[in-house]
Amino acid sequence: MTGVTRWTGHEAGLLRKAMRKTGKSFAELVGVNQRQIPRWEGRGETLELSLANQAALDTVLAQADPDAQRRFAALLTERAAVEHDERAEELLRRDPRTSRHSGDGKLMAIVEEGIYLSGPDNRSVWLEPYLIDIYPTTNEDYARFVFATGHRPPLHWPAGRCPVTLANHPVVWVTWLDATAYARWAGKSLPTSHQWEKAARGPRGRIYPWGAEPTAAKANTAEAGIDATTSVSRYQSGVSPYGAFDMCGNVWEWCSTEEELGNGRYELKGSAFTSPIERATPSQRNAANAAMKDNDTGFRCVAQP
Template sequence: MENFVKSLCLVIFVSVFTFIPLSFAGSDGAPMVEVPGGKFKSGPDLHEVEVKSFKIDKFEVTNAQYKKFRSDFPAPDGKDDHPVVEISYFDAEAYCKAQGKRLPTREEWEKAARGEDGRLYPWGNEFDPEAANTADDGPGDTTPVGSYEKGKSPYGAMDMSGNVWEWVDAWNTPDKRYRIQLGGSYFDDKKKSTTIANLLSIPDDMHTFVGFRCVK
């Protein structure tokens, strides 16, 4: 009994004083990771931004997951575990909503990717070709989600640099013409695959190098 109490006290101490990323399954069965609320360094100028706590998909939404949502979707053969692409902003938004989730804001996505310290890549400030699927040393196509273990973010989210750009719930201009995608892709080099790089597209656009993930 005494040993049990000591063990319980240790667990409580670790839980209170140490943040440990935990996985949660979304309604679509997708694993999610917890991102704690608080301030972080944002943008190229590292200005301070604060967000509330949220959960984000650990991986980009895959062809297999999207096919369950839309049975008529022409998913490519042999790529069930690759990120779904050629998805408009509205398609991505509808999928997340159907799962009881939503698209991340720009600030949420950025914190999930770079943590609190404003790092340039999810793993640090120096590019590592073994940490992301980019044009620098990648196969020239999407890869199965989670293939680059070295590239995980401080909270355990995968592929937030490279593989595919990801839609976020943010406009680039006051006239609300262009939506933003973040994270770079297999089609882009290391300079465009940072945690602060962005791509602009009208919401109806669909590209072979743009996908998404959800939050709640």
């Protein structure tokens, strides 16, 4: 069982329920006054616990019996899945241009045919219509692919299993070859660098998906100070004109476009939690060897409409 990144009253309440403890007995385990427990659970996610209490809960979770740990993991997963599905269904209701792909079930948005302004010089480029994933490929998405194909899991998965606490975070430690294999399994492909950029900037050449200002609160870049991936649906104010999330920050995303030299290096777009927001402009270019993998590199897919 992996640990909890940030304990709030919500996670503490789930752990108590998973361990099937009363407020009094759970308080004794954590080492707090029993009156604290209903206050924690009442405040839920609005209450981030002190570092001492977070450390105590880490210990309680680590020492819990395997059945309680499994129940806790199931409760966390259930909550994450509900939140993700609610957000997805909201997008479907709000925008009839969105649809679920039959291959991997991910929500996709249509990018209409036409010219868009590309690169730092805003050169006009024509593209045919295509669908693009609204969210990057998550650990949960990738787990279904691994289960179906036997493909090797990412190295950050304990014992080769998708961490419950990262289910709705973008998958990382994947090479270009891994990303291509997933896309092929799903009946999709990796986007070209032009497709990725248009989905991020829109047709009129926005500097960032949301406009011209480098607003750090709209993306998981180095300025956020999180120093890790975040849920793919977290930054709702930073979506692109087509409704795509995390086109700036969180993780670099592999594209199908090979560098002009044809040396086995492929373009990456969007920057990551490790990069300053100035590097997150969708017009910028980056590339890496197809075998490269890192803790800040993932992908999303495109498909024919």
